Amino acid sequence: MIPARYGPVLFSLILSGTMSLLVSGIAxxxxxxxxxxxxxxxxxxxxxxxxxxxxxxxLAAPLARRVVAWLTHPDPTKLSP
Structure with a gap:
């Protein structure tokens, strides 16, 4: 198993591989x-x-996370007590 601290890198590797596979195939x-x-x-x-x-x-993932956090707000029905 891969240590959890490498999760973001592994996620980026899998996401970029999948997306580039699909886009290059279509193109x-x-x-x-x-x-x-x-x-x-x-x-x-x-x-x-x-x-x-x-x-x-x-490089884009941290920026995208910040933009999503800026554009959204917590769901008031999901707040913990």
């Missing part, structure tokens, strides 16, 4: 519809995209 398909070399092109696009997506998520 590759829209540019070059399915053909015999599609999977190789997609994987190449995904890996190069993930290289940029992972640090972007690491």
């Amino acid at each position: 590759t398909y829209r540019t070059l519809p399915l053909h015999p070399g599609f999977a190789g092109l997609w994987m190449n696009a995904w890996l190069s995209g993930w290289l940029f997506a992972f640090p972007a998520v690491m």
